[in-house]
Amino acid sequence: xxxxxxxxxxxxxxxxxxxxxxxxxxxxxxxxxxxxxxxxxxxxxxxxxxxxxxxxxxxxxxxxxxxxxxxxxxxxxxxxxxxxxxxxxxxxxxxxxxxxxxxxxxxxxxxxxxxxxxxxxx
Amino acid sequence: xxxxxxxxxxxxxxxxxxxxxxxxxxxxxxxxxxxxxxxxxxxxxxxxxxxxxxxxxxxxxxxxxxxxxxxxxxxxxxxxxxxxxxxxxxxxxxxxxxxxxxxxxxxxxxxxxxxxxxxxxxxxxxxxxxxxxxxxxxxxxxxxxxxxxxxxxxxxxxxxxxxxxxxxxxxxxxxxxxxxxxxxxxxxxxxxxxxxxxxxxxxxxxxxxxxxxxxxxxxxxxxxxxxxxxxxxxxxxxxxxxxxxxxxxxxxxxxxxxxxxxxxxxxxxxxxxxxxxxxxxxxxxxxxxxxxxxxxx
Numbered sequence: 472x473x474x475x476x477x478x479x480x481x482x483x484x485x486x487x488x489x490x491x492x493x494x495x496x497x498x499x500x501x502x503x504x505x506x507x508x509x510x511x512x513x514x515x516x517x518x519x520x521x522x523x524x525x526x527x528x529x530x531x532x533x534x535x536x537x538x539x540x541x542x543x544x545x546x547x548x549x550x551x552x553x554x555x556x557x558x559x560x561x562x563x564x565x566x567x568x569x570x571x572x573x574x575x576x577x578x579x580x581x582x583x584x585x586x587x588x589x590x591x592x593x
Numbered sequence: 594x595x596x597x598x599x600x601x602x603x604x605x606x607x608x609x610x611x612x613x614x615x616x617x618x619x620x621x622x623x624x625x626x627x628x629x630x631x632x633x634x635x636x637x638x639x640x641x642x643x644x645x646x647x648x649x650x651x652x653x654x655x656x657x658x659x660x661x662x663x664x665x666x667x668x669x670x671x672x673x674x675x676x677x678x679x680x681x682x683x684x685x686x687x688x689x690x691x692x693x694x695x696x697x698x699x700x701x702x703x704x705x706x707x708x709x710x711x712x713x714x715x716x717x718x719x720x721x722x723x724x725x726x727x728x729x730x731x732x733x734x735x736x737x738x739x740x741x742x743x744x745x746x747x748x749x750x751x752x753x754x755x756x757x758x759x760x761x762x763x764x765x766x767x768x769x770x771x772x773x774x775x776x777x778x779x780x781x782x783x784x785x786x787x788x789x790x791x792x793x794x795x796x797x798x799x800x801x802x803x804x805x806x807x808x809x810x811x812x813x814x815x816x817x818x819x820x821x822x823x824x825x826x827x828x829x830x831x832x833x834x835x836x837x838x839x840x841x842x843x844x845x846x847x848x849x850x851x852x853x854x855x856x857x858x859x860x861x862x863x864x865x866x867x868x869x870x871x872x873x874x875x876x877x878x879x880x881x882x883x884x885x886x887x888x889x890x
Contacts, residue, residue, distance in 0.1 A: 545794070571794045573796060575757065575796055577685075577752075577757070578755070579685070579722065583854065584853070
């Protein structure tokens with residue numbers, strides 16, 4: 472009986488500690504920045520985006536006309552953007568520099584010039 | 594699996610190990626550079642003709658370059674066994690009628706080739722906006738196999754899906770075809786896009802190309818010839834060699850050498866620089882492919 476009470480006490484304490492750690496972690500995580508990007512033949516608006524190193528960001532993607540792609544090869548991330556839908560892509564840039572994003576769904580005669588630049592600064 | 598570029602020295606070194614020899618296209622007679630060693634046969638690869646492209650800053654002879662290449666191939670001392678066009682026969686257009694007009698003109702010009710065994714495959718400019726519909730009307734299937742003098746050729750379509758994927762269905766077809774081939778079969782693959790991640794930042798990749806490479810890797814003698822990047826590039830994925838061809842309308846810069854993938858401007862002091870076609874001599878013993886690059890003019 473004594474042993475059972477001790478086990479329950481330990482378990483309860485552990486749960487409290489874990490809950491506190493979880494809450495602290497949640498508080499420590501900065502809220503993701505939201506960046507809306509509108510795609511249309513054959514541009515992204517905006518096509519230059521400045522991000523901070525280690526700052527979580529959510530790209531909120533829409534397309535005005537046809538199915539488009541949104542690919543950031545340097546962060547191994549991509550998504551397909553469907554007309555009439557909002558597509559979200561989350562990244563946390565972990566390196567400083569300039570990184571291309573591009574349409575990787577062949578969308579028409581200007582497809583090959585449809586790209587943009589992420590600038591990640593410290 | 595090790596992935597790495599070729600060094601030029603390696604071409605020679607690999608010749609005795611089932612690799613490739615690159616022969617200069619300047620000094621010897623066209624179509625006879627390896628005549629002394631009696632090769633099994635040779636074929637010609639033409640790529641990225643982009644018929645319908647217009648920009649005099651990039652190519653002031655846009656209407657004449659393909660015709661020059663056809664004339665040059667017709668002038669080869671010994672005709673090739675067959676000719677392979679590895680995609681982007683036409684430059685893309687959003688207008689389906691215009692796409693068919695360009696395909697019609699392209700077919701008429703290619704019809705001037707004396708060698709009548711001519712094979713075609715689409716590039717994304719031909720096929721990605723209509724899933725290959727117009728291409729099939731003119732040239733038939735977008736993926737297929739054929740055999741020639743002991744070599745098994747596999748044409749893989751990685752462009753009719755606008756997401757640059759081969760797709761599960763075609764990968765299953767490839768798996769079943771390879772299962773019928775002995776492990777040491779001589780296999781040549783034609784694709785338009787690179788099967789490996791050459792430079793995804795410029796869309797020089799195939800989304801599920803790694804799956805195709807994994808299937809091909811089960812065989813000992815596989816070589817891939819492709820187009821798309823409008824320049825020579827030689828790369829190994831494991832024991833598979835991948836060789837890209839020059840284009841016949843404009844050259845593109847080396848991957849990552851400049852911010853954007855813009856065509857190289859015409860050099861009036863060196864017309865047609867960066868454009869060309871190649872002959873590929875298939876040798877049986879050792880299994881190897883001697884590549885000779887030829888300028889358009």
